[in-house]
Amino acid sequence: MWADAVGALLDNSGIAATEIDLIASHGQTVSHTAPHATLQIGEPSFLAQRFGVPVVSDFRTADVAAGGQGAPLVPYADWCLLTHPTKSRAIQNIGGIGNVTYLPANAAAENVIGFDTGPGNMLIDRATQWATDGKRAFDENGWLAERGLHWSGSEYQREHVLESLLSHPFLQQTPPKSAGREEFGETYWQHIQGGRLLPGIPSLAVSVLTEFTAASIADAYRRFLPAMPDEVIIGGGGARNPVLMRLLSDYLAPIPVRNHEELGINSDSKEAIAFALLGNETMLGNPSNLPSVTGAGRHMVLGKITLP
Numbered sequence: 001m002w003a004d005a006v007g008a009l010l011d012n013s014g015i016a017a018t019e020i021d022l023i024a025s026h027g028q029t030v031s032h033t034a035p036h037a038t039l040q041i042g043e044p045s046f047l048a049q050r051f052g053v054p055v056v057s058d059f060r061t062a063d064v065a066a067g068g069q070g071a072p073l074v075p076y077a078d079w080c081l082l083t084h085p086t087k088s089r090a091i092q093n094i095g096g097i098g099n100v101t102y103l104p105a106n107a108a109a110e111n112v113i114g115f116d117t118g119p120g121n122m123l124i125d126r127a128t129q130w131a132t133d134g135k136r137a138f139d140e141n142g143w144l145a146e147r148g149l150h151w152s153g154s155e156y157q158r159e160h161v162l163e164s165l166l167s168h169p170f171l172q173q174t175p176p177k178s179a180g181r182e183e184f185g186e187t188y189w190q191h192i193q194g195g196r197l198l199p200g201i202p203s204l205a206v207s208v209l210t211e212f213t214a215a216s217i218a219d220a221y222r223r224f225l226p227a228m229p230d231e232v233i234i235g236g237g238g239a240r241n242p243v244l245m246r247l248l249s250d251y252l253a254p255i256p257v258r259n260h261e262e263l264g265i266n267s268d269s270k271e272a273i274a275f276a277l278l279g280n281e282t283m284l285g286n287p288s289n290l291p292s293v294t295g296a297g298r299h300m301v302l303g304k305i306t307l308p
Contacts, residue, residue, distance in 0.1 A: 002027075002042045003050045023047050023055045024279025024303075026271070032060075032180040034069040035295070044306040056279035056303040063289045068296030071178035075101035075114035075293045076281075077274035082233065082263065083107050090221060090229040093270065094238025096122040097179050098217055101293075102225050113225065114293035115175035118168070118216035119184040121237050123209045124244075126189045131202030139206055142243030148207025149243070158208060161197060165212045166219060175224055176295035210244050218251035228255060235260040235270040278302055 002025060010017060027042030044055035060070030078091040078101040091101040098120040102113040121138065128139045139145055170183045192198050198205045221228060232255055238244050239259045249257045260267045281288040287299035 003046045006047060006051065017051050020051055020053050022053055022276075022279055022283060023051065024059075024275040024282075025055055025057045026059055026275050027057055029180060031182075032071065032178065033182065034060075034064050034071065034178055035067055036064075038064050038070045044304075048306045048308040052308045054283065054308065055306045056282045057306065058304045059275070059278060059302045061304075062300040062302050063294050063296045066289075066291075066296040066298055066300050068289065068291065068294035068300075069176050069178040070294065072099040072101070072114050072116060072293065073278060073289070073302070074099070074271060074274040075112055075290055076288045077277045078114075079103060079107060079109060079112050079290070080277060081265070081273075087230040088227065090225070090232045092117070092217060092232055092234050094120040094213070094217075094234060094236040094244070095271070096120055096125075096181075097184065098213060098238070099178075100217070100220065100225075102229065104226075105230075109290060110292055112290050112292055113175070114290065115177050115220075115224065116179040117220040118171050118179060119209075119213050121213070121241075122181070122184050123189060124206060124213060124241075126186070127193075127198070127202075127206045127209050130193065131206055138237070139210070139241065139243075142210065142241045144203045144206040145210040145241070145243040146207075148201070148203035148205070148210075151201060151204045151207075158211075161199075161208055162212060162215055164197060165192070165208075166215060171216055171219065176293065178294075207243075210241070211247050213238070214244060214247035214251050217248060221252070231256045231258060233258050233260060233263065235265070235267045237268075239267045 025044055027040035029040050031039040038060045044057040048055045059073055064070040082091055083103050085106050088105050089103045093099050098117040100117050104111050125138045128136050170179055260270055278288050282303040288302050289296055289300045
């Protein structure tokens, strides 16, 4: 699957396989119970053999072995690419899970803070699938959430539900910390939906979970960052959801909330850029975890190298 995806990318971009020097493949996380274990699938040997170049993979394990969370790893790239000389920045990724990198102005590597803030799109996507009987995989352009925000049934206490959702134990936990489907996946969805915490009105359920993501991010900043940032930069799929972006701006006001495109970075490519950078550091023998972020006992060279 991964080899076919790389092949399709090359075909669509017009790049010849002979122009590739290295492939960095994070793989698909199927279990992440750091600091005990982490598992990503996607055998790198197939990539190395098909394209004839070294492949760096399994980036999380070395950090976990050193006592760290093995995540988030993108803060290293954030530090390299987005540190501002005079402004503090929160670089917020909203993928399945939300994670933040806090960059003080002119930050040194040891001053970077990063952790998973909680749910990103994971619960919103699951609610959308439920609301549409599987016809939609995600809430494109926040269409369902927008409808739900305008629903005004007096018998539903939105604030009470948000308060209950924000009491999730992970959100109270002090960093370093990382989350996955174990915290906000199907089991949690069944808990909140089957337990009737969420409303039975589909669009309202989607809007509540969209607001939950925004509220959990803002709450994490106020709880765990040393100071509120001068500006917030949003990346990941959540940056494409205008309702989520608007809610996040409301929760963080008056702090400016921007997207990666305003800084010349394609939001859809952000993680690919980050792991390309991490893979390059691995080939050079340079450590690229940030113990201040992951909690690891020392700096580590990340990833395993598979030769063709």
